[in-house]
Amino acid sequence: MRHPTVRSCLPRACAPALMLALLTACGGGGGGSGQTSDGGVIVTPPPPTTLRGTLIGGAAPVPVAVNGASVTTLQPAAFTQLLEAAQKGSSTLTGTPTCAVTTFTLKYHTVGGAGEDTDAATAIMVPSGTDSACQGNRPVLLYAHGTSVLKRNDMSDLSAAEPRLVAAMYAAQGYIVVAPDYAGYAGSSLSYHSYLDASQQTSDMVDGLRAARKVFAVIGAHPSNKLLLTGYSQGGYVALATQRAMQTGYPGEFTVTAAAPMSGPYALTQFGDAIFGGKPSQGSAAFLPMLINAGQHANAGLYASTSDIYEAPYAAGIADLLPGTASLSELVAAGALPNDVLFAKDSLPQGDGYASFFGAGNLVKTSYRASYLADMNSHPCGANSADPLNCMPVHTLRKWLVKNDLRSYVPAVPVLLCGGAQDPVVPFQNASATADYFTAHGMTSSSLTLLDLESGIIVDSYGSTRLAFEAAKGLLRAASGDQAVRDSYHAGLVAPFCMRATRDFFQNK
Structure with a gap:
């Protein structure tokens, strides 16, 4: 593919600044009803059922292969070996594991996009060991x-990059990690995935945590009263949507x-308008069908x-195509x-530097794009940072984007929004526009941190992370050129450094 970044949202191997084998990634909605006194959305959860969050079987430990042996508990030394085998020097970036980690998988009931009962699974990573960081609650x-x-x-598969990175960054440093797989993945019977459908995705996260809590005592997890939310790319969106749902829909x-959401498309309306307005993001030809399919399943x-949307070569087989069994x-x-060609060669407008997204064999019909652009012109969104969704679109896709845009409430907890200003997959404007909305509605600098790894600021608490990020980017550019930096930016560069910043942020809460 021209843009390999759409294969996976995190690198298959994470690496430190001095030895970054930077790999590929992709980026990454449900609504609410009612309003708070300041105009924010009150999220109404799907109708409660007796099944949501109930267990399907018990928690099962997941073995990990290290040096030819299969173990269920990774001791710190073995975890370091696993990290270094994946990429030499990785433990320098993540930090040397302090705790042993045992990973479990657990199936549970949740709901699909139409509120139907379905099953999903979650990983639970449990720290243990003699260090004080690994003991107690x-x-x-x-x-x-x-x-x-x-x-x-x-x-739960620590042979894969994202789970391994999460385990190293958090579980091996003393956090109990609950990481739902989402309905539609990891053996779930749901035939589709509710991509960026905030209602379904937050329900899935809530139900995964509910299920995990029911087995904590059995698997040796001893939780404190601290609950921390984070995620990357699509997961950054899901993490912020989950915080909104917990605050407004499940407060008791x-x-x-x-x-600490990271590099997520929180300002979903702005993101969609930029794509159709002539500035597509890397991977749009995969993300857009997933998002549209999710909305269709949510009625x-x-x-x-x-065929209303897609050109003939693709229309017949595109529903439920992703996720699937093929890369x-x-x-x-x-x-x-x-090959990530979204629009026809003569389709206008086209942003400077975006010509590669326009050409023969395009995915989206020009007539469909024209109807979207007409709605943008008639119902422009985002003119006012304090009220960006007061635009009343009539185009069905734009209505879906507005419904799932997260600029609709104000967090009541400290929030870190981390990303990189040059991200070609999920533009940093998603974070800055969301921060502008939060600020306009009263969040202060003491409760809201907007962290751009490109800012060059080195005098604050994230200065060392920015310097390490710049060093990694410089090494990759020197070795492989500017295109390699662009292709690896979202996952290979930004992801691990935002995760490290997130850990620093959480340690002070």
Whole structure:
């Protein structure tokens, strides 16, 4: 593929500043009803059922292969070996593991996009050991993962990059990690995934945590009263949406200590308008069908037929295509998706530097794009940072984006929004626009931190992380050129350094 960044939302190996083998990633909604006194949305959870959050079987330990041996508990030395085997020097970036980690998988009931009962699984990573950081009551970190086009994606599999990085950054440093796989993945019977559908995705996260709590005592997890939310890319969006849901929809059940979403498309309306306005993001040809498919399953009525949106070579097989069993490169080779060419060559407008997203074999019909652009012109959104969603679109996709845009409430807990200003997958404007909204509604600098790894500031508490990020970027550019930096930026560069900043942020809460 021209843009390998759409294969996986985190690198298959994480690496430190001095030895970054920077790999590839992709980026990453549900609504609410009612309003708070300041105009924010009160999220109404799906109707309660007797099944949501109930267990399907028990928690099962997941073995890890290290040096030819299979173990269920990774001791710190073995974990260091696992990290170094994946990428030499990785433990320098994550920090040397302090705690042993045992990873479990647990199935539970949740709901699909239409509120139907379904099953999902969550990973639970439990720290243990003699160090004081590994003993006693430990904080619980609820983690939302990035986009994957493969249904087999499983957060309990530490042979994969994202689970291994999360385990090293958090569980091995004393956090109990609960990382739901999302319905539609890791053996779930749901035939689709509710991509960026805030209602379903937050329900899935809530139900995964409910299920995990029921087995904590059995698996040796001893939680403190701290509940921390984070996630990367799609997971950054899900983490912030989950904080909103817990605050406004489940206030008596969950008390969140702090949230640190990373590189997520929180300002979803702005994100969609930029794509259709002529500035597509890397991976749009995969993300857009996933988002549209999620809305269709949630009864948003985004199309009468897939041929309303997609060109003939793709329309017949695109519903429920992703996630699936094939990689994007395999789907492109089979002609099921284009090589990230979203619009026709003569389709206007086209942003400077975005010509590669326009050409032959495009995915989206020009007539559909024209209807979206007409709605943008008639119902512009985002003119006022304090009220960006007061635009009343009539186009069904824009209505879905507005419904799932997270600029609709104000967090009541400390929030860190981390990302990089040059991100070609999920533009940093998602974070800055969301921060502007929060600030306009009363969040102060003491409760809201907007961290741009590109800012160059080195005198604050994240200065060393910024310097290490710049060093890693410089090494990659020197070795492989500017395009390598662009292709690896979202996951290979920004992801591990934002995770490190997030850990620093949580340690002070």
